[in-house]
Amino acid sequence: MTVLVQATNLHRNFGNVHAVDGVDLNIKSGEIYGLVGSDGAGKTTTMRLLVGALLPTEGEITICGYDLRKQVELARSTIGYLSQRFSMYEDLTILENIRFFAEIRGLSSSEWLPRSMEILEFVGLDKFKDRRAGQLSGGMKQKLGLASALVTRPRLLLLDEPTTGVDPVTRQDFWQLVIKLVSSREGDGVSVIISTPYMDEASRCHRVGFMKKGKIIIEDTPSNLRARLTGRVLELRGNPINILRHVAHEDEDVEDVAAFGDKLHVRVREGKSDLIMQRLPDEIKSAGGVLTELRAIPSTLEDVFIALSESNND
């Protein structure tokens, strides 16, 4: 499979701050790659380095075979970018907005018009092409953003926290479009790099890179990442939930306790699950609580994220 993005030893400093501190990326065509991490971990800076909006302090980036430093125009012509704060002209219609983005990217009208219609149909906005952007719902605006990023038929689509503030139905639609885009052109297909703080989004990616302090501290498929905590997440139910929570917090082999409504998720030290499953019922009983259910459950990406964020803290 073709490698669409090759970044080697990327660094970007802002004064004394190492916003990106030695990042390597290798992304193949047809891949959806999720960049996750805390606020300030370096996700957005990495994205901006990849679109060529920022120059790296050190390191190389190749996009679709073009060196981003030496062949910046060629490299950029293969990229579609949807930023966190995508701007559109509210007084222009959907079609006029797309035309604007197409023309600044150098497409002639014989190219952009048929292509725009095809893309508007793909994102489901073809019936609204003459509606002003200012009159669109949040979800439609987001689709227009995606359509504008796709008008140049990019091989690489960069999405920087694209679904902040939209409802789950709209997010689901958006993701269906992104996955379709990638899976419909397998082989010579499109790649997507998406940054997100949401683990339900990260779990839809083929591979996920966890960023922390400018570095990708781990990179793998969602299922392999989850497998790192197999057997180490326990679910507890009972009453009162606050007693369960306090007891779990006190146990020395418990690393993390999270209350989720009517249940607790407890992450335990490696190799200690059996021991804890034996002693927790007694501990809870003597504290005056009732345990109704205790079982090991499949871990989630959120569990993994939190475990990783803590482990590298020292």
Next chain:
Amino acid sequence: MTEPVISVENLTRRFGDFVAVDHINFEVQAGEIVGYLGPNGSGKTTTIRMLLGLLKPSDGKATVLGYDVFKQSEEIRARVGYMSQKFAIYDDLTTLENLTFYGGVYGINDKARIQHTLELVGLKGHENTLTRDMSTGWRQRLSLGIALVHEPKLLFLDEPTSGVDPTARRAFWDLIYELAEGGVTILVTTHYMDEAEYCERVAVMRDGKLLAMDTPTNLKKSIITGDVWEVYAHPLERGLEILSAMDGVDRVGLAGDHLRVISQRVEKDAMQSLLSEKGISVEKIEKGEPTLEDVFLSLAR
């Protein structure tokens, strides 16, 4: 049983011919954490605005903390806290200055109370930090502090952890659980299922109606009555088309590198053989767990 903190009976709000909130009924007890979900335009915000006493209901009854939303909206507003994503924190003021300012708005001038609030939200030691220099997670703690400075018994949170990572979200919710343990009732509106999972009960609205209200566990059981299957097949999009058209399949979605199928009666083997028959290579089909997102999507469509 003590009196509920929120009690809503046939609450209705019309805007002209449009019924934004349509005869909803529910109760919330002291110390409960309740999530309030729904697509844009479902009537969520209108409901909250009525409960806050900001909008008069057209019909029905509602009491908040024992006060009537029709007649005693000022009593309600003095006793509830409200935290929103869009809440204005003054960027060029410090943490302490922001809290002192908003405390003053509520008539709170007691320095000890302000200090206590700082401690409560874990901002002690950051009194003199300019808020523009703080991360999103820290700003959210400050917004929470501002909502808590007058010691409300009921707290409304509007997408409280939007845009923050799971660690900051977890820390925020630890605080919320402590507040609830101390008897504060919490009502959260959110678009994020990551956040809704933290609530003890979740309500889902659509078209002005309250469709369901229950614990996340019960909602998953009662709304997603079928099985969830994770189908790893190649090519994915053809697989999607075939399974969508398959008899007995309720819903199929693309989930990154696999398909997510919800069905009452289709078995693994039937999907396997249909896909193979149509020339799709099937890597594996695994049983999945229903999520709150599944619940939301099946209710909201």
